[in-house]
Amino acid sequence: MHYDHIISGTFLKRPNRFIAIVLVGGQEEEAHVKNTGRCRELLIPGARVYLQQHNDPKRKTKYSLIGVSKGNLMINMDSQAPNKAVGEWLKRGGIFPYIEEIRAEKKYGNSRFDFFVRGGELMAGTREAFVEVKGVTLEEDGTAWFPDAPTERGVKHIEELIHCVEEGYDAYIIFVIQMKGVHCFRPNDRTHRAFGDTLRKAADSGVHILALDCLVTKDTMEIDEKIPVIL
Template sequence: MEFSPALRQATLITRYKRFLADVISAEGETLTIHCANTGAMTGCATPGDTVWYSTSDSSTRKYPHSWELSQTRAGHWISVNTLRTNALVREALQAGWVQALSGYQTLKAEVKYGSERSRIDFMLQAEGRVNCYIEVKSVTLLQQGKGYFPDAVTERGQKHLRELISAASEGHRAVLLFAVMHSGIEDVSPARHIDSRYAELLVQAQQQGVEVLAYKASLSHTGMQLRTSVAVKL
């Protein structure tokens, strides 16, 4: 995935109201930009860090600029626009970069499924194979040199695990795919210190047939790719 038009650089002043951030552009102008990430963004939004933002040509947007990447003073790159994550995973699936999920003929997105009225991020299909349901989670929390998910209590994430367990019990292929969007993260673990119930459900899910994978994105201000498998440590 390439960023086109090119991203522009700024310095973060502060993030607020979840969806907004104030930055100082390279030209010295103070801008208010949109933040698509609704999570805690722990370690991803430190004042003084470098922000890379895109600009929409839509005349109807109140805030035309969107926060795409953070570049920390420790030298880490982080994709903070969660809307990009699924597009990156789709690209990787279609290109065959996620080898464990290759060989399917059809990819569908946002498919309704499950008893709790969920939508799966992707469903893969191929003649002679069971449907493969893939739930994608973006991982950006780095603490003490380790990557964790989630960064806040997530009842929605718990529901998604229950749905995957149910899909696996019905004979489908069920996959939880952690997309690591932080250059400093080398493996992924459930954040028991943040959401113990999610961690418990994740272990149960794997024991009951849900496949748990993690792939790390290469990140820069010019583009991103999801190609490198990393370990999941439960």
């Protein structure tokens, strides 16, 4: 996935979860933050940020904040980017080498999952899978963590994926690590123990738990490799 019209700036402050004040070309500007998570370890005054510049007079802000530098790490912060990257990855055969159908925002039970995929291996029959995607921006000492805030919605999605398996579907939860350079993924029990417990229950129930890192530049993000999941 690719962004147009990217420029760099300096983060100053975040008065609310939707808006950041940034320094661009020596002037303070408002930028829409495309991530409603806390991101406290990323949005530190003085941090180098990457902004998409818009030329739409109907927009309230001229810029969207989509990336940030954290030491040597380049991190994509756009909460919409993981789904777009996974969509591209699925089309490349990320789950099933042979694809018959990929449908976004598929309703199942009381949830709406990010993707429904029908496909399989050539000469091995067709399978059907529901896929839920979670973007990960929290990193500590080379470990990626999710969530960075309690998420009852996330627990509900995992429970519904368990039900999918019980009904005979394949089910996947994919943690998209929006950076390169981490060595493993862990559920963040310190922030939301119930999420970690439900994720472990899902793994025991046959839900596939994947963590994928990304190649990130100031204007692109692409899924690269699987990294170990430690539950």
